Amino acid sequence: MNPVSSPKSPGSINPHEAIHRDPDMVIFGFWVFMMSDLIFFGVVFAIYITMVGATAGGPGPKELFDFGSLFAQTMLLLTSSLTAGIATVIVKHERSRAAFLFWVVITLLLGMGFLALELYDFAGMAEKGGVPQRSGYLSAFFGLVPLHGLHVTFGCLWMIVLIVQVFTMGLGDVVKLRFLRLALFWHFLDLIWIGIFSVVYFGGWVYG
Amino acid sequence: MNNLDYGWLGKLNWDSLVFSGFLERPSVSEAVASVAGSIVILATVGILFLLTWFKVWGTLWRDWLTSTDHKRIGIMYIAFAIVMLVRGLLEGMVMRAQQAAAPEGFLYADHFAQLFSTHGTIMVFFVAVPFLVGLINFAMPLQIGARDVAFPVLNQISLAVTVSSGILLMVSLVVGQFSTGGWSAYPPYTGADFSPGVGPDYWIWAIVFSGAGTTLTGINFTVTVYKCRGPGMHLFRMPLFCWTVLCASILMIFAMPPLSVAALMLGLDRYLDFHFFTNDLGGNMMNYANLFWLFGHPEVYLLVLPAYGIFSEVFSTYSAKTLYGYKSLVIATMCIAILSFTVWLHHFFTMGQSPTINIAFGIATMLIAVPTGVKVYDWMATMYRGRIRFTTPMVYAIGFLILFVIGGLSGVILANPTVDFQVHNTLFLVAHFHNVLIPGVLFGILAGYNYWFPKAFGFRLNDKWGKRSAYLWFAGFMVTFFPLYGAGLLGMPRRSFSYADLTFKPYMIVAFIGAMIVLAALISLVIQFIVSIRDRKKTQVPVGDPWDGRSLEWNSPAPVPAYNFVEIPKVTDRDAFTEAKEHGEAYKRPKVYRDIELPKNNPLGFILCVVSGILMFALVWYIWWLALISALTILVAVIAATFRKETEYIIPASQLEKDTEAWLALVEKSEAVSRDLEDSPRNVGLAKLEI
Ligand code: HEM
Ligand SMILES: [Cu+2]
Numbered sequence: 010m011n012p013v014s015s016p017k018s019p020g021s022i023n024p025h026e027a028i029h030r031d032p033d034m035v036i037f038g039f040w041v042f043m044m045s046d047l048i049f050f051g052v053v054f055a056i057y058i059t060m061v062g063a064t065a066g067g068p069g070p071k072e073l074f075d076f077g078s079l080f081a082q083t084m085l086l087l088t089s090s091l092t093a094g095i096a097t098v099i100v101k102h103e104r105s106r107a108a109f110l111f112w113v114v115i116t117l118l119l120g121m122g123f124l125a126l127e128l129y130d131f132a133g134m135a136e137k138g139g140v141p142q143r144s145g146y147l148s149a150f151f152g153l154v155p156l157h158g159l160h161v162t163f164g165c166l167w168m169i170v171l172i173v174q175v176f177t178m179g180l181g182d183v184v185k186l187r188f189l190r191l192a193l194f195w196h197f198l199d200l201i202w203i204g205i206f207s208v209v210y211f212g213g214w215v216y217g
Numbered sequence: 218m219n220n221l222d223y224g225w226l227g228k229l230n231w232d233s234l235v236f237s238g239f240l241e242r243p244s245v246s247e248a249v250a251s252v253a254g255s256i257v258i259l260a261t262v263g264i265l266f267l268l269t270w271f272k273v274w275g276t277l278w279r280d281w282l283t284s285t286d287h288k289r290i291g292i293m294y295i296a297f298a299i300v301m302l303v304r305g306l307l308e309g310m311v312m313r314a315q316q317a318a319a320p321e322g323f324l325y326a327d328h329f330a331q332l333f334s335t336h337g338t339i340m341v342f343f344v345a346v347p348f349l350v351g352l353i354n355f356a357m358p359l360q361i362g363a364r365d366v367a368f369p370v371l372n373q374i375s376l377a378v379t380v381s382s383g384i385l386l387m388v389s390l391v392v393g394q395f396s397t398g399g400w401s402a403y404p405p406y407t408g409a410d411f412s413p414g415v416g417p418d419y420w421i422w423a424i425v426f427s428g429a430g431t432t433l434t435g436i437n438f439t440v441t442v443y444k445c446r447g448p449g450m451h452l453f454r455m456p457l458f459c460w461t462v463l464c465a466s467i468l469m470i471f472a473m474p475p476l477s478v479a480a481l482m483l484g485l486d487r488y489l490d491f492h493f494f495t496n497d498l499g500g501n502m503m504n505y506a507n508l509f510w511l512f513g514h515p516e517v518y519l520l521v522l523p524a525y526g527i528f529s530e531v532f533s534t535y536s537a538k539t540l541y542g543y544k545s546l547v548i549a550t551m552c553i554a555i556l557s558f559t560v561w562l563h564h565f566f567t568m569g570q571s572p573t574i575n576i577a578f579g580i581a582t583m584l585i586a587v588p589t590g591v592k593v594y595d596w597m598a599t600m601y602r603g604r605i606r607f608t609t610p611m612v613y614a615i616g617f618l619i620l621f622v623i624g625g626l627s628g629v630i631l632a633n634p635t636v637d638f639q640v641h642n643t644l645f646l647v648a649h650f651h652n653v654l655i656p657g658v659l660f661g662i663l664a665g666y667n668y669w670f671p672k673a674f675g676f677r678l679n680d681k682w683g684k685r686s687a688y689l690w691f692a693g694f695m696v697t698f699f700p701l702y703g704a705g706l707l708g709m710p711r712r713s714f715s716y717a718d719l720t721f722k723p724y725m726i727v728a729f730i731g732a733m734i735v736l737a738a739l740i741s742l743v744i745q746f747i748v749s750i751r752d753r754k755k756t757q758v759p760v761g762d763p764w765d766g767r768s769l770e771w772n773s774p775a776p777v778p779a780y781n782f783v784e785i786p787k788v789t790d791r792d793a794f795t796e797a798k799e800h801g802e803a804y805k806r807p808k809v810y811r812d813i814e815l816p817k818n819n820p821l822g823f824i825l826c827v828v829s830g831i832l833m834f835a836l837v838w839y840i841w842w843l844a845l846i847s848a849l850t851i852l853v854a855v856i857a858a859t860f861r862k863e864t865e866y867i868i869p870a871s872q873l874e875k876d877t878e879a880w881l882a883l884v885e886k887s888e889a890v891s892r893d894l895e896d897s898p899r900n901v902g903l904a905k906l907e908i
Binding site for chain 1: 367368432435436437439440443444445470471473474475477478482485486489490491492493495497498499500501504508511856859860862
């Protein structure tokens with residue numbers, strides 16, 4: 010546990026705050042966590058794929074998906090990954106706290122926009138009879154896609170907590186390190202979304 | 218969605234209490250259930266009373282419940298596992314009694330089904346896993362020369378959810394019923410159509426929460442082994458135990474998610490009327506079987522690998538030799554870890570897939586015998602020409618070697634699909650898996666318990682009672698389970714609460730006698746503990762190296778101080794401590810004393826334990842408002858914890874100097890004893906150098 014002394018961080022309220030754990034270790038730990046989460050998603054994907062045909066006479070992908078909205082969701086999420094990236098660069102180059110907060114807030118708004126559209130889509134599906142109780146296929150759909158949505162929700166919450174912490178604890182090493190993990194997580198969710206988009210939506214469009 | 222239409226207390230009512238069953242229709246079966254429930258209640262009240270009487274709440278809170286010290290967390294894991302072991306074993310006895318008394322019997326079918334479901338669930342998830350995690354927590358960071366695990370608070374949280382899940386299982390003895398679907402909880406039987414009660418919900422939440430704890434533990438241990446090794450401790454200088462821990466941790470990371478997914482999907486089916494595994498509307502229960510065993514098979518290696526690690530330490534220490542074929546043992550461990558993911562399908566050879574697939578999985582299964590064989594030969598070669606001492610851990614290790622090979626061989630037999638078609642779901646299988654789990658995992662656990670106990674508490678366990686217990690275990694195990702191979706070959710199905718064919722009866726009676734011998738073994742274990750505490754003045758080993766140990770954990774006083782080592786030892790070779798002793802580097806005064814920083818106590822773990830317990834209970838009983846409140850509390854507690862600022866405290870150099878000088882003075886005036894005298898009162902933990 011080499012305590013890492015904190016370099017001067019601009020705008021930090023508490024410049025003496027130092028992290029007590031090797032940042033390398035903390036980030037590595039987070040990678041390992043994501044590996045486990047990836048397995049979690051992978052398994053749910055596998056189940057989804059085995060249940061694609063199991064519509065039991067209920068509505069299938071062709072009837073249910075709204076591609077316009079999906080395109081918008083994808084754009085929102087991909088852009089938010091970009092803005093999270095910009096915030097990371099700002100942290101790296103120790104630019105101003107305001108700029109950092111600005112990009113985090115943008116990321117947060119994009120994430121919430123994504124969630125709003127996703128919920129709107131689910132409501133639309135429900136209107137067409139696409140509820141998870143209807144068939145194995147729909148159960149698998151609602152096991153997979155909202156799982157991603159739940160992760161996004163969690164990421165948003167995390168951002169809110171971080172924003173509060175920037176104000177109360179300053180943008181010290183601890184908060185920075187937390188943000189770096191959040192950014193990793195956020196890119197990871199993008200990746201999962203690309204999987205969902207290709208397998209669930211695009212696949213549904215092609216084969217559904 | 219009528220699931221939402223329950224009142225304030227959800228499904229709870231007077232009839233949910235176990236005692237009401239007895240009052241309404243008195244019978245032996247209900248009496249057994251009521252007695253079990255009363256034991257839980259009385260034990261809880263008794264413990265709370267004693268803690269208050271002896272005014273230990275303060276100490277308990279400061280030194281244990283809020284501790285982030287890996288050694289204390291490890292010890293709490295083990296204490297928890299021992300409580301669960303007692304329950305699990307007693308359930309085994311009751312089941313054996315039922316089958317010995319069948320066809321008359323004394324239990325209802327449902328009650329018997331609950332017994333094998335809780336027994337299996339408890340033994341695997343709440344005895345074997347936490348016991349091993351406890352031993353790993355205690356020993357692994359010491360062995361690699363670390364101050365703590367990578368994430369101490371996470372470690373606390375893992376313990377918290379494991380314990381609260383275990384408490385939930387205890388509560389199921391008093392309120393409501395546990396699942397009757399076996400430890401694997403196959404749907405559609407465990408779905409809402411066939412099991413409308415709360416039983417499977419108990420199973421689901423206990424599995425989801427404790428499973429999350431295990432996943433986090435896996436992450437924690439993996440990072441610890443990768444990133445926290447002391448100077449010079451290369452991967453290939455790690456004690457073998459650390460290697461097995463690394464592989465088992467990776468199994469935790471990869472194998473636990475399928476189980477969580479399976480259990481959560483089953484939960485969605487039950488709670489929200491989804492159709493993942495139902496019979497109708499496109500559900501597919503084979504998905505469950507695949508998910509469950511995608512977890513379940515690696516799980517058994519997750520259990521047995523650390524036990525192999527413990528045996529490796531034991532063989533090497535008590536033969537006073539370096540481990541033979543270290544590299545081959547490492548490679549074999551890795552092979553087993555990888556192969557364990559390729560065989561899950563052998564659990565459902567009979568469920569209708571093509572012969573080609575069966576053959577492929579059969580061969581993959583048999584392949585595991587190869588690295589396992591390598592290990593067995595390495596262990597034997599380690600003993601060859603060693604100066605073996607028959608201490609309790611060594612007795613367990615040798616018993617393991619012999620009995621485990623038998624279990625392994627019966628596994629190879631089962632890996633043949635054609636044979637499996639004959640004995641599938643018979644007692645042959647039950648005999649097989651107990652034959653690997655008891656010698657492999659349980660003996661490993663008990664060996665580790667005897668081996669590291671003096672390190673943890675500063676005094677040795679009584680060797681006589683230890684050995685008595687070990688021999689009783691051997692005998693009890695053999696008498697209980699070998700007849701089951703026979704009964705299985707004769708076609709007696711597993712999980713039968715009764716049977717019509719009286720050919721089986723003699724086997725069951727013998728097995729029951731065996732279970733009574735196991736009971737004697739358990740009692741001996743308890744006696745050993747009590748006697749050891751009574752005699753602790755005579756068996757103290759404050760210097761810290763009672764067995765002439767070879768790895769770093771013996772290089773510190775016993776019990777180990779919070780900071781593990783004043784100065785992290787530099788490692789130049791395998792068997793680091795033996796090396797140090799040889800070159801006169803052991804027990805040396807550090808050149809300078811430097812302050813040490815350690816994680817502070819944290820109440821988070823305890824809070825999560827209580828609140829997650831309430832959350833699970835609320836979910837099981839459909840008490841939605843309570844579930845909501847407790848879920849929010851968990852969220853708030855975790856977020857609040859991230860606002861803590863001073864998370865570390867400093868142990869000043871002066872304190873370290875005082876402690877260390879006292880220890881070195883003790884070393885100075887202690888008599889070094891030879892290995893032959895290690896069980897005598899003269900052994901104060903300073904081993905004589907005998908190469
Ligand atoms: C030596 C004491 C033990 C006795 C007397 C005992 C007895 C039993 C019995 C009677 C069954 C039910 C078999 C059937 O359904 O036909 C059973 C099942 C089982 N036991 Fe044990 N057992 C013991 C120790 C253990 C240990 C140490 C473990 C694991 C570490 C274990 C794991 C299991 C599992 C996983 C099942 C399967 C449960 C199921 O069918 O769902 N047992 N045991
Ligand atoms: Cu298996």
